[in-house]
Amino acid sequence: MDTQNLTTFIAVAESGSFTQAAEALHLSQPAVSKRITALEEQVGQPLFDRVGRQVSLTDAGRTLLPYAKKVLQDLEDGRRALSHLHExxxxxxxxxxxxxxxxxxxxxxxxxxxxxxxxxxxxxxxxxxxxxxxxxxxxxxxxxxxxxxxxxxxxxxxxxxxDDPLSVVVAPGHPLLDKPRARLQDLAGHPAVLPDEATYTHRIVTRALQQHGLVPRIRLATNYLETLKMLVGIGLGWSVLPDSMIDGSIRRLPIPQLALHRExxxxxxxxxxxxxxxxxxxxxxxxxxxxxxxx
Missing domain, CATH: 3.40.190.10 (Periplasmic binding protein-like II)
Known part of the structure; x- marks a missing residue:
């Protein structure tokens, strides 16, 4: 089977759209349709159901998909193995x-x-x-x-x-900085801005807090740490950020009970x-x- 046809088949299957597959492959939509038709002629069965604008895999398409991916992956592995023969x-x-x-x-x-x-x-x-x-x-x-x-x-x-050490950080002038020694439970009384719950960093932070019985009052979550740093700096809430990001716009808040890091x-x-x-x-x-x- 032609590898270009297999690549096109996978692109349509994953996007569910001939148009999106054409954009991803930098081809015209007729070119994508032509490749799919050629592949269907080779296997002798339709690979997609086309109902209006909806495109879905047939039973034959679902059966072929993992094999098509394996063929392309094996070819890529072969190219890499050959590349090792050269200095x-x-x-x-x-x-x-x-x-x-x-x-x-x-x-x-x-x-x-x-x-x-x-x-x-x-x-x-x-x-x-x-x-x-x-x-x-x-x-x-x-x-x-x-x-x-x-x-x-x-x-x-x-x-x-x-190794990426993490620290609790607040804005300059945050009331918790006035305490001689901030405690972990003091954080519960103030809103937090934390990494999005889908991130590994969020899991590290929330797991450590929950071990001490603290459920943070999350005002906002985002997966961009630079955005969190800005939100902390303007006083929207405390957060946990890598030590490498701490500068004059935010302050580290030492919490003796909390030692956080990620790899x-x-x-x-x-x-x-x-x-x-x-x-x-x-x-x-x-x-x-x-x-x-x-x-």
Whole structure:
């Protein structure tokens, strides 16, 4: 079967739309329809039901979909395995990372990496860590540089790179700063702005608070830590943020009972053969670890 036809079939199946698949593949809609028709002729059965604007998989389409994905993944693994035969590190490397890591952790690593491997084309996607992990598992990304999952995910390999201490933070002038020694229970009387509940960071924070019997009064939640920092700075509520983000616009509020941290690092699919570029980037991350541990 033609791999282009299989790629198009998967795009239509995942989007449920010939139009969206055409946009994602940078093709015209007639070109997408032509590829699907050719594939249907090959398998001898219709793969999609087209009722009005609705597109859904037939039984044959649902049966073919996992095999189509496996064929394309196996071909990609074969290309990566062949790339290991050459000393030259080149080609496209698709990675996903969060905005926070992209701003605060990755720049020096990527600067050194691109200088050492100028023929690697980095395809960087900024997204939530949770979404990046799922994209790696789905085979859409080769690597994720993310907040590591709080619980192991099946088939997802991970390597810790940075320990990321977290602290309770408030705006300058927040009434809790006037207390000689703020207690954890004091937070209950003030509104909070926290990471979105779908994020690993939210789970880390709320689990630690619940262990002390504290249920925060959440005024607002968002998955962008830079936005949370701004909201804290204007006095909308307290939050828990990485120590690396603390500057003059917000203040750390020491809470002796609370010691929070998360781990940032790399994830990849255990069944995926990493390209030479992917292995090289993991090596660059390891170098960053060694550089920080050196006396």
């Amino acid at each position: 030259k590190v080149a080609g496209r490397l698709s990675i996903g990372t969060s905005h926070h890591i992209g701003l605060h952790r990755l720049p020096p690593v990527l600067r050194a990496f691109t200088q050492q491997y100028p023929e690697v084309d980095l395809d960087i996607h900024f997204m939530d860590s949770e979404v990046a992990c799922q994209a790696v598992l789905a085979g859409k990304l080769e690597l994720g540089i993310v907040t590591l999952p709080t619980q192991p995910l099946p088939h997802l390999q991970q390597r810790a790179v940075w 940032l690092g790399a994830v990849w699919h255990e069944r995926r053969t990493l390209s030479g570029a992917g292995l090289a980037l993991l090596g660059s991350l390891e170098s960053d670890i060694r550089g920080r541990m050196a006396p």
